[in-house]
Amino acid sequence: MNFDLTPEQEEFRAVVREFALEVVAPGAADRDEREEFPLEVVKRMGDLGLFGLPFAEELGGSDADTVTFCLAIEELGRVDQSVGITLSAAVGLGGGMIDQFGTREQKERWLAPICRGELFASFALTEPGGGSDAAAIRTAARLDAGEWVIEGSKAIITNSGTPLTGVHVVAAATEPGGGKRGISTFLVPADTSGLTVEPSYRKLGWRSSDTHGLAFQGCRVPDDALLGERGGGFRQCLAILQGARISIAALSVGLAQACLDASVAYATERRAFGAAIGSYQMVQAKIADMHAAVEAARLLTYRAAWLRDQGRDHVAAAAAAKLVASEAAVAAAREAVQIHGGYGFIEEFPVARFYRDAKVLEIGEGTSEIQRLILARELGLPETI
Numbered sequence: 001m002n003f004d005l006t007p008e009q010e011e012f013r014a015v016v017r018e019f020a021l022e023v024v025a026p027g028a029a030d031r032d033e034r035e036e037f038p039l040e041v042v043k044r045m046g047d048l049g050l051f052g053l054p055f056a057e058e059l060g061g062s063d064a065d066t067v068t069f070c071l072a073i074e075e076l077g078r079v080d081q082s083v084g085i086t087l088s089a090a091v092g093l094g095g096g097m098i099d100q101f102g103t104r105e106q107k108e109r110w111l112a113p114i115c116r117g118e119l120f121a122s123f124a125l126t127e128p129g130g131g132s133d134a135a136a137i138r139t140a141a142r143l144d145a146g147e148w149v150i151e152g153s154k155a156i157i158t159n160s161g162t163p164l165t166g167v168h169v170v171a172a173a174t175e176p177g178g179g180k181r182g183i184s185t186f187l188v189p190a191d192t193s194g195l196t197v198e199p200s201y202r203k204l205g206w207r208s209s210d211t212h213g214l215a216f217q218g219c220r221v222p223d224d225a226l227l228g229e230r231g232g233g234f235r236q237c238l239a240i241l242q243g244a245r246i247s248i249a250a251l252s253v254g255l256a257q258a259c260l261d262a263s264v265a266y267a268t269e270r271r272a273f274g275a276a277i278g279s280y281q282m283v284q285a286k287i288a289d290m291h292a293a294v295e296a297a298r299l300l301t302y303r304a305a306w307l308r309d310q311g312r313d314h315v316a317a318a319a320a321a322k323l324v325a326s327e328a329a330v331a332a333a334r335e336a337v338q339i340h341g342g343y344g345f346i347e348e349f350p351v352a353r354f355y356r357d358a359k360v361l362e363i364g365e366g367t368s369e370i371q372r373l374i375l376a377r378e379l380g381l382p383e384t385i
Contacts, residue, residue, distance in 0.1 A: 003299075009068055016075040019048060025079035031208035032353055035200075037162055038083055038208055046117015050087055055099055059107060060115035066243070066305040070250035074298075077254025078261075081357040082208040084254060085364075088247040089158040089209075090114065094121030096240050097169045097185065101228035106187060110167050119166035121187075124154040124214055125237055131156075132370050134171075134237055135180045139216065141172035147220045148186060150194075154214040161197040161212040165190050168214065171233050183233035186225045194219030205357035242315060243308060244365045245322035249301040252325035252361045255354050256294045259329075259336035262351050263287050266340055277339070286335045293332065297325035316378040323371035326361035333358040 005013070024041055031038055045051065053069045055061030069091065077084035095114045098106060098121060113119035130136045139152025150172055159165055168188045175182030188195060198213035228236055264287060267278030277283050304317035336351040337344035344351050362368045373384060 003302075005067075005071075009071060012068060013071045013075060015048075016050075016072050017078075019044075020075050020079045024076060024083050028080040028083075028208075029347070029350070029353065031080075032082065033207075033347070035202075035207045037210045038080070038086070039163060041083055042086060042162075042164065043117060045083075045087065049115075051091055051095070051117040052115030054091060055095065055111060055115050059112045061111075065309040066246060067302060067309060070246060070301060070305045073247055073250040074254040074257070077251040078258040080208075081251065081255055081354070082206050084251045085158060085206055085209050088244070088251060089123065090120050092244045092247045093123035093240060094159065094167075094169050096243060097121070097123060097227060097236065098187070100240065101185070101232075101236050102187075103224075105224075106227070110187065113166070118164065120159045120162055120164045122157050122160040122165060122168045122214075123240070124157050124160065124168045124170045124188075126154060126156050128153055128155045128213070132367060135183070135234060137171055137173050137183055139170070139172045140176075141174050141184065141186060143223070144220075146223050148223065148225060150186065150188065150216040150219040150221065152216050154216075156201065156211055157214055159210050160214055161200060162210045165210075168195070169227060170214075170216070171237055174230055174233075180234040181231050183237075184230050185227040185233040185236055186221055187227055188216075188219065188221055188225065192219055192221060203360075205353075205360055207356075241365055242318050245318040245371075246301060246304045246308065246314075248361060248365045249297065249304065249318075249321040249325035252322075252329040252358075253294065253298045253301055255358055255361070256290070256297060256325070256329040256332040259332040259351060259354055260287070260290045260294055262349075262354075263290065263336045263339045266343075270341075283339060286339060290332050290335055293328040297321070297328040300324050316375055319366075319371040319374040319378070322366065323368055323375070327368060329361050330358045 023044055049062055050072055052061035053064040057063050073084050073088055098111050110121060141148045141150045170186045170188050171183055173182050174184040194217050196215040198215060201211050267283050268276055270277045300321040304314050304321040307314035307317050333355040337355050340349055340351055343349050
C-alpha cells in the first residue's frame with residue numbers, strides 16, 4: 001500500500017494552501033460576522049481553476065481525480081468552511097449532476113461556464129417537509145403543451161441565490177404516487193418566470209455561504225430541460241450524494257486539522273500555574289486524541305476518494321468516511337474550545353467559528369444516522385423497522 005500523494009498532487013496542495021492562507025483566510029472572520037458571500041474570493045478561485053477540477057478538459061476543466069478535489073476542499077476548509085462548502089456544492093452537487101447526467105448540449109451550455117467559475121448550479125433536492133427521506137418529494141412537474149410545469153418548494157439550498165447562480169438542478173415528482181421511480185430532475189435557469197428565491201437563512205454556522213429556499217409557482221421550462229431519463233432522478237441524486245459525502249468528509253478533515261493546529265499552538269504559548277498548559281497531561285491527552293481522530297478521518301476520506309477514482313464500489317467507504325470525519329470534526333472543535341478556555345468562547349479566536357461551523361457537517365449530504373443505516377445495509381443486516 002502506498003499512502004503518498006503524487007508529486008503533482010503535492011504541488012497542487014501547496015498551491016491551494018498558499019491561496020487559502022493568503023487570499024481566503026484574511027477576511028474569513030469578517031465575512032462570517034457580516035454573513036457576506038465571498039464573491040471576490042470565488043472569482044479568484046475561478047481564475048485558479050478550482051471550479052473545473054473534476055470536469056473534462058474540452059469543457060475547460062482539469063479532468064482531475066477525486067483525491068485531488070478533496071485536497072482542495074480540505075485546504076480551503078482549514079481556513080474558511082463557508083468557502084469550502086461553496087466549492088463542494090458548486091462542483092460536487094450542481095455541477096456534478098450536469099456532468100454525470102447531462103446531454104452534450106446541456107454540458108456545453110452550463111458546465112463550461114461552471115468550469116470557468118462564471119456560473120453556479122445549485123442542487124435543489126431538500127424540501128421543507130423532508131430531508132433524509134428524499135423519495136418523499138412533493139414538488140411536482142407535469143407536461144403541458146411540450147413544456148414542464150413545476151410546482152412546489154425547496155429548502156436550505158446552497159448556492160441558490162448568489163450573483164453567479166445561473167441554473168438550479170431541481171428534483172420533482174413526475175409520476176403521481178411513483179415514489180422512488182417517479183422522480184426526475186430538471187435544469188431550471190435562474191431567471192425562469194415562476195421561480196422565486198426566498199430570503200437567506202440566518203444560520204448557526206457556514207454564515208458566509210449562500211443558502212436560500214426556492215419556490216416554484218407555474219414555473220415552465222422546455223421539454224429538453226429534463227436531466228437524464230424521466231423517472232431516473234432518485235438514482236441520480238443518490239449517486240451524486242455518494243460522491244458529495246466524500247467531499248464533506250474532506251471538509252470535515254480540514255476543520256478538524258485546523259482545530260488541532262490551533263490547539264497545539266495555544267497550548268504551547270498559554271501558561272498557567274507557572275508552565276505552558278501543553279505540559280499538563282490532561283491537555284496532552286486531549287490533543288493526542290484529536291490528532292489520532294484527524295488521522296483516522298483523513299485515511300478513511302482519501303481511501304473512499306481513491307476507491308471512487310478506481311471505479312470500485314465505494315458506497316460503504318463514502319458513508320464511513322463522512323460519518324467518522326464529521327463526528328471527528330465536531331469533537332475536535334469542542335475540545336479546541338475547551339483547551340482555549342474562556343478565549344475559546346470569544347469570536348476573535350477562530351476555534352469559536354469552527355465550533356459553530358462543525359455541527360452541520362453531521363447533517364449535510366446525509367445525517368450521521370443515515371450514514372449508519374447505509375453501513376448497516378451494506379453489511380447485510382435486515383431491513384430497519
